[in-house]
Amino acid sequence: MRLPIKLNRAGWPASFGRLSFVFDDPRPLAKDLTSLSPVEFSAAISTLQFGVTFKTTHPGRQEYSDRHVLNLYRGSRPVILDVGASDGSTSLDLIRRLGHNFDRYYVTDLNLFTSFGYHRGVLYFLDQHGRCTLRASQRFIVYSDTERAQPLLSKLAQWLISRSRKVRDWREILLIQPELINLASEDRRVSILPYDMFTPWKGETPDLIKIANLLNGKYFSAAQMRQAVAIQCANLAVGGRLLLVSEDDGIEKFSVFRKTEAGMILEHTHGGGAKAAPYVPLPDDVRNGIPAGKFAATCASLGAFHQS
Numbered sequence: 001m002r003l004p005i006k007l008n009r010a011g012w013p014a015s016f017g018r019l020s021f022v023f024d025d026p027r028p029l030a031k032d033l034t035s036l037s038p039v040e041f042s043a044a045i046s047t048l049q050f051g052v053t054f055k056t057t058h059p060g061r062q063e064y065s066d067r068h069v070l071n072l073y074r075g076s077r078p079v080i081l082d083v084g085a086s087d088g089s090t091s092l093d094l095i096r097r098l099g100h101n102f103d104r105y106y107v108t109d110l111n112l113f114t115s116f117g118y119h120r121g122v123l124y125f126l127d128q129h130g131r132c133t134l135r136a137s138q139r140f141i142v143y144s145d146t147e148r149a150q151p152l153l154s155k156l157a158q159w160l161i162s163r164s165r166k167v168r169d170w171r172e173i174l175l176i177q178p179e180l181i182n183l184a185s186e187d188r189r190v191s192i193l194p195y196d197m198f199t200p201w202k203g204e205t206p207d208l209i210k211i212a213n214l215l216n217g218k219y220f221s222a223a224q225m226r227q228a229v230a231i232q233c234a235n236l237a238v239g240g241r242l243l244l245v246s247e248d249d250g251i252e253k254f255s256v257f258r259k260t261e262a263g264m265i266l267e268h269t270h271g272g273g274a275k276a277a278p279y280v281p282l283p284d285d286v287r288n289g290i291p292a293g294k295f296a297a298t299c300a301s302l303g304a305f306h307q308s
């Protein structure tokens with residue numbers, strides 16, 4: 001991160017709010033979580049960074065793809081694997097939208113837990129390996145990711161982060177919307193599980209795999225995205241779908257691929273398609289969304305390809 005020290009929105013005038021280096025306050029996560037609204041909870045979570053990825057999310061983010069998924073599965077009972085769901089806000093949206101139209105919904109993320117602790121009024125957060133990833137005071141948020149920072153700034157950030165050694169008491173929390181935790185405890189169709197997209201899924205075969213705002217050039221190299229996509233395609237049986245979603249300036253874009261005997265085909269695209277769509281391995285003669293040769297009939301029978 002080029003600027004590992006950000007301003008905490010909580011400690012500065014509201015007029016600072018639009019600056020790119022002003023981040024939401026993560027400290028409400030150390031309070032009574034049930035007192036936070038879903039939007040406040042997501043805002044606090046979104047400031048957390050584990051490894052290279054941020055937990056950025058918020059409810060109501062994927063209206064168009066949610067609607068599309070309902071249209072695809074109305075009247076049927078798909079098994080859905082939601083990969084990199086962060087606090088599950090967008091999973092909750094899709095679950096509510098689907099109502100009875102699903103059999104199982106797996107809400108998964110690589111980073112489901114954090115531990116936090118105070119030293120001299122400053123809050124420190126740890127990742128699942130016990131490494132301090134973030135430090136938050138009233139005015140500043142400091143990240144341990146100093147990779148592209150100026151040497152002096154990097155040293156200062158690392159020193160501030162190293163103060164986490166002074167924390168005596170750590171408390172662990174599940175980084176999932178309280179409402180979704182309640183839902184999962186009441187509805188046996190909904191499960192919350194840790195899952196790394198770079199590994200094969202060991203559970204029941206999903207009919208739909210959704211990956212939203214994770215396969216992104218800011219986080220991963222092209223080779224890594226190709227590898228993750230290949231693993232997710234292998235997780236599907238023939239007939240299964242891969243839904244990739246991304247966002248540009250708040251505009252939702254998505255691509256839906258369907259697995260056929262011949263490989264993956266592009267079935268639907270919205271808003272120009274997801275950023276990671278080019279990493280989905282298509283059979284040679286359907287690349288670029290132009291069905292040709294022996295795959296044309298398969299694509300036509302599946303209704304590929306639509307644009308919205």
Ligand SMILES: C[S@@+](CC[C@H](N)C(=O)[O-])C[C@H]1O[C@@H](n2cnc3c(N)ncnc32)[C@H](O)[C@@H]1O
Nearest residue numbers: 053055056057084085086110111196197212213
């Ligand atoms: C930017 S958030 C996207 C949240 C949500 N899908 C949305 O669209 O609002 C990316 C999430 O992916 C998770 N993540 C990072 N690396 C992952 C991996 N290898 N496997 C699964 N999840 C991962 C992060 O912990 C984070 O919660």
